Amino acid sequence: MLPESSNTLARVVxxxxxxxxxxxxxxxxxxxxxxxxxxxxxxxxSMLIMGVEEEFGMELPLGEVYALADVGALVDLIDRLNAxxx
Amino acid sequence: MEHITFDQLYRRSCAYAxxxxxxxxxxxxxxxIILKHTPHLFYAYLGAMIAGAIPSYLPFPSPKQRADLYWExxxxxxxxxxxxxxxxxxxxxxxxxQTLPDFTIPAxxxxxxxxxxxxxxxxxxxxxxxxxxDIACLQxxxxxxxxxxxxxxxxxxxxxxxxxxNESIGxxxxxxxxxxxxxxxxxxxxxxxxxxxLSGTHLVALDPxxxxxxxxxxxxxxxRYRSTFCWLPNFAFSHIANAVPAAERWDLSSxxxxxxxxxxxxxxxxxxxxxxxAESGITAEKLQxxxxxxxxxxxxxxxxxxxRVNEVAAEANAFSFGEVVPADxxxxxxxxxxxxxxGVEVEIRDESGNCIPDGHIGxxxxxxxxxxxxxxxxxxKTAEKLRGGWYYTGDMGFLxxxxxxxxxxxxxxxxxxxxxxxxxxxxxxxxxxxxxVPGRNVAIGVEDSLTDATAVVVLAExxxxxxxxxxxxxxxxxxxxxxxLAIHAFxxxxxxxxxxxxxxxxxxxxxxxxxxxxxx
Numbered sequence: 001m002l003p004e005s006s007n008t009l010a011r012v013v014x015x016x017x018x019x020x021x022x023x024x025x026x027x028x029x030x031x032x033x034x035x036x037x038x039x040x041x042x043x044x045x046s047m048l049i050m051g052v053e054e055e056f057g058m059e060l061p062l063g064e065v066y067a068l069a070d071v072g073a074l075v076d077l078i079d080r081l082n083a084x085x086x
Numbered sequence: 087m088e089h090i091t092f093d094q095l096y097r098r099s100c101a102y103a104x105x106x107x108x109x110x111x112x113x114x115x116x117x118x119i120i121l122k123h124t125p126h127l128f129y130a131y132l133g134a135m136i137a138g139a140i141p142s143y144l145p146f147p148s149p150k151q152r153a154d155l156y157w158e159x160x161x162x163x164x165x166x167x168x169x170x171x172x173x174x175x176x177x178x179x180x181x182x183x184q185t186l187p188d189f190t191i192p193a194x195x196x197x198x199x200x201x202x203x204x205x206x207x208x209x210x211x212x213x214x215x216x217x218x219x220d221i222a223c224l225q226x227x228x229x230x231x232x233x234x235x236x237x238x239x240x241x242x243x244x245x246x247x248x249x250x251x252n253e254s255i256g257x258x259x260x261x262x263x264x265x266x267x268x269x270x271x272x273x274x275x276x277x278x279x280x281x282x283x284l285s286g287t288h289l290v291a292l293d294p295x296x297x298x299x300x301x302x303x304x305x306x307x308x309x310r311y312r313s314t315f316c317w318l319p320n321f322a323f324s325h326i327a328n329a330v331p332a333a334e335r336w337d338l339s340s341x342x343x344x345x346x347x348x349x350x351x352x353x354x355x356x357x358x359x360x361x362x363x364a365e366s367g368i369t370a371e372k373l374q375x376x377x378x379x380x381x382x383x384x385x386x387x388x389x390x391x392x393x394r395v396n397e398v399a400a401e402a403n404a405f406s407f408g409e410v411v412p413a414d415x416x417x418x419x420x421x422x423x424x425x426x427x428x429g430v431e432v433e434i435r436d437e438s439g440n441c442i443p444d445g446h447i448g449x450x451x452x453x454x455x456x457x458x459x460x461x462x463x464x465x466x467k468t469a470e471k472l473r474g475g476w477y478y479t480g481d482m483g484f485l486x487x488x489x490x491x492x493x494x495x496x497x498x499x500x501x502x503x504x505x506x507x508x509x510x511x512x513x514x515x516x517x518x519x520x521x522x523v524p525g526r527n528v529a530i531g532v533e534d535s536l537t538d539a540t541a542v543v544v545l546a547e548x549x550x551x552x553x554x555x556x557x558x559x560x561x562x563x564x565x566x567x568x569x570x571l572a573i574h575a576f577x578x579x580x581x582x583x584x585x586x587x588x589x590x591x592x593x594x595x596x597x598x599x600x601x602x603x604x605x606x
Binding site: 021033034035036038039040041042043044045046047049050062065066067 | 149539572
């Protein structure tokens with residue numbers, strides 16, 4: 001894992017802990033999926049995405065955010081968009 | 087944002103009608119439409135009506151649902167209702183044919199190529215020769231696909247209902263609607279799509295998924311298009327208020343009413359919405375409530391516009407015995423759904439089917455000029471719910487001062503984000519998890535204090551010494567894959583903790599009470 005990606009994951013986990021009150025940061029990995037997390041439904045998913053957008057100062061493409069397979073896919077999407085910024 | 091004129095809507099719908107005719111569709115053939123929320127969703131539907139066929143929307147598969155389970159579930163429905171055509175996309179057709187070896191329903195792949203060329207002889211389409219009492223469409227209930235009931239609606243029922251309902255809210259030519267609602271639900275289909283189409287007014291139709299992710303888009307649309315009406319389920323009021331930036335303001339002064347419908351309305355949700363959007367032009371008088379169901383086309387009761395919705399604070403002890411007595415101080419806060427709309431009758435009945443007086447809780451029964459005549463190809467279900475000209479809704483409530491108040495459900499239905507799920511379906515899935523003691527779990531709906539939305543909680547007795555985290559993950563995964571529903575919380579319990587009824591069955595209501603009180 002690249003150091004940049006590791007930092008992205010840590011920042012995503014920070015937003016997740018804010019979004020899902022019972023979530024323990026240490027339990028989140030790149031492989032974590034929505035059904036692993038209590039309270040992760042379509043409404044809280046939107047709160048998570050809005051939190052991530054605020055944290056990273058970017059707008060995520062809606063076509064991709066609903067079908068993200070796991071936390072790692074979200075991290076990769078953020079890194080890909082960051083890398084594309086000139 | 088794509089702008090579509092009525093002329094474009096008509097011509098593009100005729101183009102679909104011409105394709106249906108070319109593919110051999112005859113009057114009364116059933117056409118199922120499974121499409122994303124694009125303009126084709128409207129064209130394909132109206133085109134089916136113009137072709138004289140009977141269209142019905144079904145929800146688009148969610149990326150979280152397993153495609154094979156989605157299509158297996160639909161196969162049960164397909165075999166019962168025998169559709170003559172499926173309008174969808176290539177990827178859905180591929181998934182259906184891969185999952186179902188005997189899948190033979192002819193498909194029309196939706197796309198702009200259907201709209202090319204100008205349809206000829208459009209006034210000769212069979213749909214224009216239909217009688218007012220022919221079936222116009224099937225409105226399928228939400229929830230588990232295989233259990234879906236197709237409410238048969240005639241042209242007359244839809245026209246008469248839209249006239250009566252629009253009159254109840256004073257909806258006229260100068261009004262317009264902003265909506266994010268899906269069209270497979272009666273609120274999106276009748277109140278918004280048919281309501282605007284039949285009165286020649288504008289509809290701003292946002293994609294439901296995009297709205298969930300960006301709730302502010304609805305407020306942006308109202309501000310930009312000066313919309314006057316907006317129907318929302320209760321959870322949506324909270325989602326908007328929670329999700330939009332605290333400092334931001336909109337000009338929502340054009341709004342005549344936000345109408346809360348399809349989930350029990352909560353007073354505190356309205357309070358928070360008014361507080362959040364007071365500076366955007368929203369007052370308590372602009373928040374209204376409708377009680378509706380597809381079996382009555384849509385609206386049954388409606389609170390009067392321009393007035394604050396009536397409330398009752400019920401004394402808790404009497405309420406638990408089914409009687410509503412106004413409390414001296416704090417009580418259970420209940421919101422009125424208003425009086426019946428013109429021509430519709432509402433009665434409250436007890437277990438024996440006898441009418442009971444005002445202020446007593448019983449089953450809500452409905453009769454009226456546009457009440458459905460039955461479920462498509464489900465005579466037994468029809469006979470169970472439609473008796474002596476009255477529809478037994480399964481909703482519990484009471485009448486007070488000529489207005490209807492809804493208190494809950496008679497059966498185990500749990501309404502989540504406007505969609506209906508049954509506790510027994512969720513419990514059946516929990517029973518398949520090896521570490522859950524068979525038959526020793528209950529699924530209940532509780533209020534999520536953060537969102538005001540109904541959340542599903544599963545209380546389950548588990549085998550001693552098992553990893554409850556792992557069981558919870560497995561259950562959440564199974565339920566989302568099979569039902570498309572996110573379980574909010576899984577509560578593992580030791581053997582014998584769940585309370586039984588006197589007849590020895592696990593009691594959903596008693597265990598719910600204990601869970602809510604923090605006593606489990």
